[in-house]
Amino acid sequence: DTGVSQNPRHKITKRGQNVTFRCDPISEHNRLYWYRQTLGQGPEFLTYFQNEAQLEKSRLLSDRFSAERPKGSFSTLEIQRTEQGDSAMYLCASRSNELAGGEETQYFGPGTRLLVL
């Protein structure tokens, strides 16, 4: 399987705990995106990386959220001191290198469903 993978698929945690999600993009895709989707809504942009550089963060990404992509391959999204409002599906997407004439389509992983009790 060469698609985008995300782990874990489901996470249940208690309010105040920290959680970390992982995303493995399609091999050689240099751009990686994080989105959040709440029930009945479309995905909303959180942040994106070009290689290991985090180039943009949405104002939705509060100080409790941090994302990394240390080697330009997989990425992690950590939420500290979780709140019930953080309950959502966290989606990761990747796309190919535009400088190399790559296509503009983002391919999504299966997502991580977070439930904060």
Next chain:
Amino acid sequence: AQKVTQAQTEISVVEKEDVTLDCVYETRDTTYYLFWYKQPPSGELVFLIRRNSFDEQNEISGRYSWNFQKSTSSFNFTITASQVVDSAVYFCALSEGILTGGGNKLTFGTGTQLKVEL
């Protein structure tokens, strides 16, 4: 600001009926991309089609067809002879900032839940 509107929250049809999902967008960019994604109950967003702002040709792929009209800022999606397997949430999305360094992040509509019944 970029905006995508999918006014139809839920549509129910009987199998073999044709159905059109509407999408209206707003952008100040002159160069942009439009997308449709399918989200089955499993949750994964499945890419269906991409259209760039310079190409208004309609496209047909099997039972799927797309009508892009810049004059009305619409990018509608039609499923011909719908099947139960088409039941899913369908999202229209807009890619912004292609020439202005916006990172090509996607702005999504709220989705249309399509239910195809026997």
